Amino acid sequence: MEISWDKIIGHAEQKQQLQTMLAEGRLPHALLLAGPDGIGKKMVGRALAAAILCGEHTGKGAACGHCASCQAMRLESHPDYYEVLPESRGKAAKVIRIEQIREMQTEASRYPTLSAGRVVLIDEAERMNEAAANSLLKTLEEPAGQVTFLLVTSARSSLLDTIVSRCMPMAFGMLPSEEMAQALKGRGIPEAAAAELAALADGSLGRAVTLYENGGLELRDDALAFLEQLDDMGLEQVWQQAKTKGAWEREKLAEWFLYLNMMLRDMLVLYEDGASPLLYHQDSRQRLAGLLPRFTEPRIFALLALVRDLQRRLQANVNLPLQMEGFLLRIRDLT
Structure with missing residues (x-):
């Protein structure tokens, strides 16, 4: 586990603010680290946890890197640090369940063994089900002992307002x-x-x-080929596409729809400025531009609405082949 602030790309302002609060003893008992996926929020949380638990605190809000606590954090074996991660059962969407929160509460209530306090990090906190969220709320309202809670989320609006109100929010933006x-x-x-x-x-x-x-560029290319073939797709191809993509893992299908969404967005950008540098898919500019005669702006917006609706559905425990069939049939109605 990386515990150095210097190894984290970007977010200089947020890192400095957290280090200053810790050094000055102003760190709240619960923080909400919110921002898009994949930008390093969890790494920030882990670096902060290491600094909180460090046995030789330097007064600068950073872990020393060599004490017993820091070594335990590097080896992911610190007895006073606890992570809660969403879990999936079968093909169901990942969820944080009340059993996980109760187990965390038991661990957090114990007396620290290596450091002066404990730290709990809850990753993808928006994936807590209702029972888990309500159980966590009680803990945040009445924390037992010297415990710091770090909630990491890419969907702050999906959390209970009462949970958000009990945490100090810190927003993180995209990396340059x-x-x-x-x-x-x-x-x-x-x-x-x-x-x-x-x-x-x-x-x-x-x-x-x-x-x-993971070969994500192949998924991106498949999404572009799908748009290119859409107008010629017959019912037999619809069933085959639904069968093939419906058998994918949920995360893979969600990623495919992400690229489809980005392609459609790029087409709208090209309508405004064919030479725009703001395309996600710069290398596919000519192929996307070639689709514009067949895709009017109203049609693109309608397709985007269908794509985003299915992206929301993929967050729930739905039948993937049936969802793909319905999606493809609705798309054909737009041709």
Whole structure:
């Protein structure tokens, strides 16, 4: 686990604010780190946790890196640090359940063994179900012992207002493309590919790395080919597409729809300015421009509405093949 502030790309203002509050003893008992996926919020939370738990606090809001506490954090074996992550059962969407919150509450209530207090980090906090959220709320209202709660989310509006009101919010924005490209090159990715991934990932370093490691560019190309073939798609192809994509893992299908959404957005940008530098898919400019004669602006907006509706549905436990069939049939009605 990385515990150094210096290893985190971007977010200089937020890092400085957190270090100052910790050094001055003004850190609240609960923080809400909110911003888009893949930009380093969890890394910030872990670096802050290491600094809070550090056995040789320097007074500068940073972990020393060599004490027993810091070594335990690096090895992901710190007895006073606890993470709650969403879990999936089968093909169901990932959820944080009340059992996980209750287990966390038991751990958090114990006396610290290595540090002066405890830290709990809840990642993707928006995935708590109602029972889990209500249980956490009680803990935030009446925290037991010296515990700091770090909630990480990419969907602040999905959290209970009462939970948000009991945390100090800290907003994180997208990473600059230049910084992302440099970070990707530092991972051994060729310069040309790094620049393309940085533009495509829309400020999310995590998404750029996933694209590179998991063949995400192939999904992107499949989404573009889908748009190119849409007008010629017969019912037999609809059923085949629904069967194929409905068998994908939920995360893979969600990523495919993300690229479809981005393609449609780029087409709207091209309507306004064919030479715009704001495209996500700079390398596909000519192919996207070639689609414009067949895709009017009203049709693109209608397609976007269908895509975004299905993206919302994918957050719930729905039947993926049936959702794909319905989506494809509705899209055909727009041709």
